[in-house]
Each structure stands twice: as structure tokens, then as C-alpha cells.
Amino acid sequence: MMEMQIVLDRVTMKYGPFKAVDDLSFKLDEGKIYGLIGRNGAGKTTLLSLLASFLEPSTGSITVKGEALFENPDLMQNVTFVYEKDYQEETEKVKTYLKAVEAYKPFYDAEYAMDLIEAFRIPLNKPVNKLSKGMLSALNVTIGLASRSPVTLFDEAYSGMDAPTREIFYQKVLEDHALHPRTIVLSTHLLSEMDYLFEEVVILHKGKLLLKEPIDVLLEKGASITGSAENTDLFVQDMTKLHTQKLGGTKSVTVLETLSDQQRLQARQSGLEIGPVSLQDLFTHLTKEGDQNEKN
Structure with missing residues (x-):
């Protein structure tokens, strides 16, 4: 795996006159679990979309080893972004869908994916678009974890999961991160459930960086x-x-x-x-x- 410290330098993302994120400068070190928190509209999803190269900053830069992240295929294949997708058109079965994912994720572990499928009790022979909302969330995080990308971004990834399933997800994040350290960013509103996962906390407020600190220092x-x-x-x-x-x-x-x-x-x-x-x-x-x- 390549080193993936991410450097944001004065990153702003505008939609017309509105700044979704405003003048962000900080580093994400490799191998840490970050909690990304902020109220609704704080800019969390925009920031994750920028880190995933789904968006190009209006101004400023996001770089890895001095190279721009946006539209850089060598860097982008090292990033997995897990968010709530629309699966209505996905008529193939879960096992076929996972095979397709494996083809474009260089660090994907198919055996580990099957362990997760079992833990989350996802039916392999069911068409993806027939899964419940909770099962789709579980499938999403299965892909996110099994991809073992150097940078893995989860945007409210637990949405739709019930409490016991969320707890399985949290435990799997900790267990697999210990075995295969990588940069994981978890965006969440469920702070009381998830705070024990975080090594560092990034708080956005109205598009600006309010603070970025190790959780023990913050507390x-x-x-x-x-x-x-x-x-x-x-x-x-x-x-x-x-x-x-x-x-x-x-x-x-x-x-x-x-x-x-x-x-x-x-x-x-x-x-x-x-x-x-x-x-x-x-x-x-x-x-x-x-x-x-x-x-x-």
C-alpha cells in the first residue's frame, strides 16, 4: 500500500455564492480512525466527496505526496467512499454484485467480504434491489471494509441499520483496522454510540474547521x-x-x-x-x- 497522508490547503467548495466548505486546511495522517462531526449542513458530505474525488475544489488543493488527488487514477484507486446509494436498478444477485466490485478494488479481500456477509446475515442469492434498507447499509459497509483501501470514507454509513447491526459494524471497524491499519473517516450523528472508535475528531461548523484534535485531548x-x-x-x-x-x-x-x-x-x-x-x-x-x- 502506498503512503496516503492527505493534505488540504485552503480548500473551498462553492455552489454559486454559497460556500459548502470554506478555507479548510489540515492533514489526515495515514493509519488513523477519524470521527467527522458537524450539524446538518456543516459540510461533512461535501468534504468527503472532495476527498473521494467526486468533486473538484473551487479553490485550494487536496494532495497526496504533493500530487493533486482529483482525477488522479493512481491515487483514486486507493480511496473507497461508502455512502447511501440508489440500488433500484441493481437487479443482479448480491454475490454477482460483489464479484463486480472485486474487479476494480486493488486491495479487496473476497474471503473477508464473505465473513462480513455472514456476520450481517446478508442473503447472497437475493437481488440487490430487493434488499431491505438495513441490508443495503450492511452491504455498503461490507464493500467498504473488504476493499481495505488505504483511505476509506464512511458517510453516515449505518443509516438504516438497527442497533445490534450497528454494533457489529463498529466492532468490525476496530478489529480490521487493528489488523490492517488504514485511514478511516467516519461521518456520524451517533456520537454517544461511536465516540470510542475515534482516535481524532474533526468538527466542521458552517463549512469551516472548528477543531481537529486527538479525542483524549478534546475530552x-x-x-x-x-x-x-x-x-x-x-x-x-x-x-x-x-x-x-x-x-x-x-x-x-x-x-x-x-x-x-x-x-x-x-x-x-x-x-x-x-x-x-x-x-x-x-x-x-x-x-x-x-x-x-x-x-x-
């Missing part, structure tokens, strides 16, 4: 402080408050703050409990419209 930006209302208020008085809950004399405040060891010790000495903040909570507050922080 350290927040904390929940719980204890007596008086002691909690005193401890968080100069911090950016994201969320407050009160029950009787007990108060819990979620703050956007990287707590030092000294602050943690001080909290314990004040009888306060420090808890983690979920990626979902951080994301919600970081992308909140208007004044995103409580002042009191």
Missing part, C-alpha cells in the same frame, strides 16, 4: 463539577459554563476548562466530584448557535 477540555451548590459555584465562578443542573442543595456544572492537577486537588478538598464530559455534550455546546456559553 480534557471539559469537566463536570458536582457537589454542594455553594462550593460548586465558588469553584467554577471564573470558568466558562456549558450546562448547570440543580437538585436540592446539590449542583452539577459542566465547564469548558482543562483542569490542572492543582485545581483537581482543590476540588477534592472542597468535597467536589469531577467527572468527564461526553463528546456529544462538548460538540453540542461548541456548535451552539448565538451566545454559546452561560455567563452565570
